[in-house]
Amino acid sequence: MTVDLLFLSQDDVVAAGGTDMAALIDVIEGAFRLKAAGQVINPMKVMITWSDEPGTQERLGRIMAMPAWVGGEWDVAGLKWIPSVPANLTRGLPRANALVVLSDRETGLPLAVMDGTVISAMRTGAVTGVAIRHLAAEGARTAGLLGAGVLTRTQLMALAVTRPGLDIARVYDPDTARCERLLAALAPELPFAVAVAGSEREACEDADIIIPSTLAVTPTIEPAWVPEGGLVVLVSSLDGPESLHAVTDVLVVDDRLHEGTADTRYLRRLIDAGIATAADAVEIAEIVSGAHPGRTSEGQRIVCSPVGLGLDDVVAGAYVLRNARQRGLGTSLRLRDEPLWL
Numbered sequence: 001m002t003v004d005l006l007f008l009s010q011d012d013v014v015a016a017g018g019t020d021m022a023a024l025i026d027v028i029e030g031a032f033r034l035k036a037a038g039q040v041i042n043p044m045k046v047m048i049t050w051s052d053e054p055g056t057q058e059r060l061g062r063i064m065a066m067p068a069w070v071g072g073e074w075d076v077a078g079l080k081w082i083p084s085v086p087a088n089l090t091r092g093l094p095r096a097n098a099l100v101v102l103s104d105r106e107t108g109l110p111l112a113v114m115d116g117t118v119i120s121a122m123r124t125g126a127v128t129g130v131a132i133r134h135l136a137a138e139g140a141r142t143a144g145l146l147g148a149g150v151l152t153r154t155q156l157m158a159l160a161v162t163r164p165g166l167d168i169a170r171v172y173d174p175d176t177a178r179c180e181r182l183l184a185a186l187a188p189e190l191p192f193a194v195a196v197a198g199s200e201r202e203a204c205e206d207a208d209i210i211i212p213s214t215l216a217v218t219p220t221i222e223p224a225w226v227p228e229g230g231l232v233v234l235v236s237s238l239d240g241p242e243s244l245h246a247v248t249d250v251l252v253v254d255d256r257l258h259e260g261t262a263d264t265r266y267l268r269r270l271i272d273a274g275i276a277t278a279a280d281a282v283e284i285a286e287i288v289s290g291a292h293p294g295r296t297s298e299g300q301r302i303v304c305s306p307v308g309l310g311l312d313d314v315v316a317g318a319y320v321l322r323n324a325r326q327r328g329l330g331t332s333l334r335l336r337d338e339p340l341w342l
């Protein structure tokens with residue numbers, strides 16, 4: 001009864017379709033439909049933080065463990081283990097360095113351990129892709145993005161898949177050189193123009209789709225910037241001031257409980273301020289399953305705040321594992337020949 005598991009390096013993950021944004025948007029959307037059908041178990045993430053002060057995670061980092069089971073065609077359980085260290089950028093390292101571990105639901109035996117850094121960034125872009133597909137106005141022409149990190153890369157990839165007809169995406173990062181490098185690298189692959197903006201306002205004012213993915217610890221977006229029909233996707237939460245809710249027609253989250261209880265997240269702050277209750281938010285799962293209509297007119301302003309769920313990582317990892325097996329990728333690792341004790 002030997003037990004082997006598959007190890008997938010970053011290269012293996014990429015070769016197994018881990019950077020295929022179009023495919024991942026479909027995979028994530030399917031997982032949200034499973035969530036609506038009760039085919040997902042997604043316990044609360046647990047987190048190690050280094051102090052209780054607001055903004056600690058953005059300054060000092062954190063480590064999160066995010067478990068989930070995703071049923072349906074996947075029927076796999078797993079965990080993303082993701083340390084985030086903002087200071088890593090000065091060391092030439094990514095902020096987030098993750099692993100995804102997958103296990104067979106029936107036997108509990110390990111299936112795979114894989115690089116989760118690419119998966120985490122891609123699934124976050126894919127969640128935004130699902131939100132844009134269902135919630136952006138048909139006539140959206142412009143996007144404003146904040147931050148020029150790994151996450152903005154995958155947000156632009158998601159925009160390219162879901163709104164290739166955009167005229168332009170404007171991006172602002174106080175680190176102008178990083179912003180220029182990102183846009184120079186991505187521009188040849190994007191179906192719309194991109195431009196470096198000189199400020200948050202220049203990037204976001206009147207943009208039909210606004211996406212902050214920053215390490216900002218105070219709000220960056222002003223409600224007056226959101227035009228009629230605008231969609232704001234709060235990948236990083238603190239960018240959204242509570243006053244944004246006054247101009248919001250539909251508030252969308254990936255999970256009311258997770259987003260409503262996670263420290264510093266937008267819905268949690270609205271609840272704490274007495275401006276909204278968890279019941280005021282619609283879940284992405286309800287929209288993709290047809291239980292809620294989502295956008296019902298071109299003029300509505302919609303704010304979507306996805307905290308990020310273990311289910312996103314587990315289903316993206318399961319998709320990569322399926323492809324890796326089909327393509328003969330990865331390194332088989334022997335966990336044991338025989339159990340030491342029974």
Ligand SMILES: NC(=O)c1ccc[n+]([C@@H]2O[C@H](COP(=O)([O-])OP(=O)(O)OC[C@H]3O[C@@H](n4cnc5c(N)ncnc54)[C@H](O)[C@@H]3O)[C@@H](O)[C@H]2O)c1
Pocket residue numbers: 086089095096120124146147148149150151152172173174175178200213214215216220234235236237306307308309
């Ligand atoms: N919701 C989710 O599911 C999810 C998942 C992963 C990451 N995130 C969040 O996304 C954010 C970005 O992650 P990343 O890996 O791209 O980080 P990163 O460190 O690679 O990049 C962040 C960038 O934000 C810039 N920035 C800081 N303040 C800014 C401001 N006021 N305006 C514009 N840019 C500003 C920094 O200069 C930096 O270049 C983080 O806050 C992270 O926690 C969310």
